[in-house]
Amino acid sequence: MSALPTRIENQAGRSLTAGEIFEITRAREKSLSRLLILYITTGLTFMLLPGTFLGVWNLLAISSHRAANSVSAGWVQAHGHAQIFGWIGTFILGIGFYSIPKLRRMNPFALWAAWSCWALWTTGTALRWLTGVYYFHWRTILPLSAALQLAAFLIFFSLVSGHRPQDTGKKSLEKWVLVVIAASIGLLATLVVNLGASLFLALRGVSPDLPGTFDQRFLVLEIWGFLVPFVWGFSTKWLPVFLGLRPTREPSLLVALGMNSIGVLMAIADWIRPAAAALFAGIVISAFALRLFEPALQAAKTRGVHSSFPFFVRLAYLWAVSAAALGIWASLIPDSHGIWGASRHALTVGFVATMVFSIGQRVLPAFSGMRLLFSTKLMFLSLLLLAIGCTLRVSSEIIAYQGFGAWAWSWLPVSAITEMTAVTVFAGNMLLTFKSCPPSAGIS
Numbered sequence: 322m323s324a325l326p327t328r329i330e331n332q333a334g335r336s337l338t339a340g341e342i343f344e345i346t347r348a349r350e351k352s353l354s355r356l357l358i359l360y361i362t363t364g365l366t367f368m369l370l371p372g373t374f375l376g377v378w379n380l381l382a383i384s385s386h387r388a389a390n391s392v393s394a395g396w397v398q399a400h401g402h403a404q405i406f407g408w409i410g411t412f413i414l415g416i417g418f419y420s421i422p423k424l425r426r427m428n429p430f431a432l433w434a435a436w437s438c439w440a441l442w443t444t445g446t447a448l449r450w451l452t453g454v455y456y457f458h459w460r461t462i463l464p465l466s467a468a469l470q471l472a473a474f475l476i477f478f479s480l481v482s483g484h485r486p487q488d489t490g491k492k493s494l495e496k497w498v499l500v501v502i503a504a505s506i507g508l509l510a511t512l513v514v515n516l517g518a519s520l521f522l523a524l525r526g527v528s529p530d531l532p533g534t535f536d537q538r539f540l541v542l543e544i545w546g547f548l549v550p551f552v553w554g555f556s557t558k559w560l561p562v563f564l565g566l567r568p569t570r571e572p573s574l575l576v577a578l579g580m581n582s583i584g585v586l587m588a589i590a591d592w593i594r595p596a597a598a599a600l601f602a603g604i605v606i607s608a609f610a611l612r613l614f615e616p617a618l619q620a621a622k623t624r625g626v627h628s629s630f631p632f633f634v635r636l637a638y639l640w641a642v643s644a645a646a647l648g649i650w651a652s653l654i655p656d657s658h659g660i661w662g663a664s665r666h667a668l669t670v671g672f673v674a675t676m677v678f679s680i681g682q683r684v685l686p687a688f689s690g691m692r693l694l695f696s697t698k699l700m701f702l703s704l705l706l707l708a709i710g711c712t713l714r715v716s717s718e719i720i721a722y723q724g725f726g727a728w729a730w731s732w733l734p735v736s737a738i739t740e741m742t743a744v745t746v747f748a749g750n751m752l753l754t755f756k757s758c759p760p761s762a763g764i765s
Contacts, residue, residue, distance in 0.1 A: 360415025659722025
């Protein structure tokens with residue numbers, strides 16, 4: 322960290338001493354930590370209640386009826402929206418705000434913008450979940466929820482785009498930043514499409530449920546166009562340091578991003594088979610670019626986390642490859658509903674959630690006031706249960722839904738309870754971490 326200046330001037334023109342600068346800086350860091358904790362706690366709430374609990378309820382109903390279409394499409398879509406936007410989206414916004422150097426300046430406006438963004442995003446996401454479950458005044462609330470989410474993102478985007486990195490001698494942005502920018506464009510596109518679809522349904526629809534064919538394409542945009550590039554971007558920034566990897570093959574990473582973007586556009590155009598092939602190529606090239614499965618240059622940095630951390634990060638990328646391979650399989654045969662579902666679950670839970678459980682428990686305690694993770698054993702337990710639950714869910718969904726074996730229907734509730742236990746342990750570990758005092762607490 323660079324040294325603080327010995328004297329600066331406040332807005333009234335009076336020079337501030339080094340001690341005053343230190344106190345102001347420390348107060349701002351505390352405010353940023355509280356802001357991040359609010360975003361992460363909100364994300365955990367969406368993950369547990371509107372997201373995972375409703376997902377488990379849906380799966381129990383599907384298992385008891387032994388029919389994938391036995392649950393309301395609105396409930397399924399509400400569950401997915403809570404997980405993608407309520408959980409992961411809120412995490413991303415919180416980490417993004419914490420990482421913007423502009424928020425560390427003395428002008429309080431940027432912090433107020435971040436708080437306003439939280440209020441708009443949380444309200445919009447909660448309203449979207451309510452309309453999917455209860456249909457309460459949905460013709461008004463559905464487009465309102467989409468507009469609130471888009472407004473929140475535009476506030477975030479205005480702060481991010483207004484930041485100019487310090488001159489480091491480089492003539493172009495780092496490659497991981499380019500990947501995150503692409504992911505942000507994917508999120509913006511998702512929110513714009515969501516608003517357009519909400520307005521259409523409010524004016525001409527019979528319910529707030531997205532039509533099946535449109536929903537499948539929208540999911541590709543949400544997951545592959547938004548979530549996957551974000552994970553790649555943060556992987557490029559953090560994994561070489563955390564896992565001691567060799568330098569990232571940056572040209573290959575951009576090729577992976579290009580293949581992924583092409584795959585998303587093809588899927589939206591309903592060119593399913595070439596889209597599946599492009600997405601598979603992109604995920605394989607991304608693992609090659611990150612050099613995840615090559616000998617590391619040095620030992621992984623596992624201080625403060627469980628020693629299994631590197632294993633689960635690599636397992637997450639294996640899940641991503643499996644998800645893309647299942648997508649190719651599903652595109653080649655008719656009536657492949659179960660395989661498509663297994664592919665999505667392998668990607669969202671096996672890849673995205675495992676990366677969040679791994680990286681989140683590695684970086685969020687430090688971001689939240691230099692705290693230490695409450696329990697490394699709970700970290701391992703959450704990752705282990707998540708891996709077991711995802712394995713049961715992916716395999717049973719293929720076997721049961723595709724009619725390969727009726728006995729697999731009984732695995733579905735087991736997978737649901739196992740994954741719910743995993744996310745509960747993860748959330749508990751993070752909340753106990755936030756509740757604990759930082760090592761420097763009480764030191765003046």
